[in-house]
Amino acid sequence: MARPGRFFAPGQPQHVIQRGNNRAAVFFCEDDRRFYLDCLANACARYGCAVHAYVLMTNHVHLLVTPGDSEALPRTMQSVGRRYAHQINWRRERTGTLWEARYRSSAVDTEAYFLTCSRYIELNPVRAGMVARPADHAWSSYAANAEGRFRAVVTPHSLYLALGRSPRERQEAYRRLFDSEIDPGILEQIRDATHTGWPMGDEGFRERIGRISGERATPLPKGGKRAGAGRKP
Numbered sequence: 018m019a020r021p022g023r024f025f026a027p028g029q030p031q032h033v034i035q036r037g038n039n040r041a042a043v044f045f046c047e048d049d050r051r052f053y054l055d056c057l058a059n060a061c062a063r064y065g066c067a068v069h070a071y072v073l074m075t076n077h078v079h080l081l082v083t084p085g086d087s088e089a090l091p092r093t094m095q096s097v098g099r100r101y102a103h104q105i106n107w108r109r110e111r112t113g114t115l116w117e118a119r120y121r122s123s124a125v126d127t128e129a130y131f132l133t134c135s136r137y138i139e140l141n142p143v144r145a146g147m148v149a150r151p152a153d154h155a156w157s158s159y160a161a162n163a164e165g166r167f168r169a170v171v172t173p174h175s176l177y178l179a180l181g182r183s184p185r186e187r188q189e190a191y192r193r194l195f196d197s198e199i200d201p202g203i204l205e206q207i208r209d210a211t212h213t214g215w216p217m218g219d220e221g222f223r224e225r226i227g228r229i230s231g232e233r234a235t236p237l238p239k240g241g242k243r244a245g246a247g248r249k250p
Contacts, residue, residue: 024214024216024230024232025124025229027229029083029124029226030083030125030134031082031084031123031125032122032134032138032210032211033122034079034122035116035121036078036116038114040076042076053101054170057080060092060093060094061082061170063093064085064096065085066082066084066089066093067083067172067174068081068171068172069083069158070134070162071157071158071170072157072158079138079141090122094120102114102115102116121212121214122211122214123213123214123217126216126217127174129218130203130207130217130218131176135177136194137199140195142157163188163192163195173187220235223235
């Protein structure tokens with residue numbers, strides 16, 4: 018099945034996943050993780066991306082990021098991927114592809130899913146059985162969003178800033194979001210959106226993204242027209 022295009026809309030966050038080739042490890046020590054975050058911060062500053070949430074797992078990365086324009090995210094991911102892979106290959110005296118050829122991304126309906134997607138990302142180590150609490154994983158944005166620790170790569174989104182009038186209020190409100198589990202149905206929607214690339218939101222949101230991007234942003238029903246039908250030539 019052909020993959021859908023990547024959908025850009027001004028000011029619209031994207032949930033991004035990049036995996037190691039054949040799901041192999043991409044991080045081997047803490048220095049690797051520090052270097053990746055340096056690469057990400059530098060590329061975001063250069064190309065105009067704002068990262069709101071992230072987690073570095075063993076063999077993949079999740080990001081919640083708002084690109085400044087249609088080229089910001091691909092240029093950022095290309096820069097990070099190349100610079101990081103070059104360094105790891107040199108350090109480990111390895112050759113070959115480190116990352117999957119294509120990162121996955123999905124536009125996120127801000128009002129409905131932004132904070133849920135942020136929680137989803139920061140809870141990845143808990144779901145994977147790596148830690149008991151998101152605060153126990155050092156390589157995520159939880160320390161910035163929930164505890165106020167400085168992370169150069171993190172830029173607060175307006176919805177996060179609206180959680181309280183002061184940094185302390187916002188951090189407390191953000192921590193309270195983790196008191197309840199994410200609905201299993203929402204978990205499945207997030208996973209499906211990032212796997213397929215379709216926008217994460219209701220029908221109205223997808224239609225709006227489609228109008229802005231000039232691409233069909235809603236999958237055809239089973240038994241419908243061929244995959245390319247409905248797109249502009």
